[in-house]
Amino acid sequence: MSKASSEDQPAKAPVKSVLFVCNQNAVRSPMAEALAKRLSKRRIFVESAGLIAGALDPFTVAVMAEEKIDLSSHKALTVADVDLTAFDVVIALTDESHAHLARQKLKSTESLEHWSIPDPADNEGNRSQIMDSYRLVRDHLECRIADRFPF
Secondary structure (H helix, E strand, C coil): CCCCCHHHCCCCCCCCEEEEEECCCCCHHHHHHHHHHHHHCCCCEEEEEECCCCCCCHHHHHHHHCCCCCCCCCCCCEHHHCCHHHCCEEEECCHHHHHHHCCCCCCCHHHEEECCCCCHHHCCCCHHHHHHHHHHHHHHHHHHHHHHCCC
């Protein structure tokens, strides 16, 4: 008896849309949205939202500017502002957002993913140390996004 080949497996539908969700749409999810747009060369629709709308974090703007990504005009959205059923993949970047999204109507139960990304705003220290914590989150998100999506 031969093993099933990859040709025998049903093909997964390509991801055409992704939503990144964190608590305030002020740090992690805007970073993820911008990085996914750049990596995908806008071949997929990418958006971000928060459980509530927070003010954009200036350290987020600064570390993204280092990568030549301008987030200064980012306007925070909440999950109430978007149609969750419109996204092929919804990625919760915090435990709180995952718990909230698990109770919501999504495109499918398989569309929700949970990436627990630490909040760099929780770190203390001088400006250089704080910037380093934001850079770590930015770089981690970039790697996760590149690994997850076959752009």
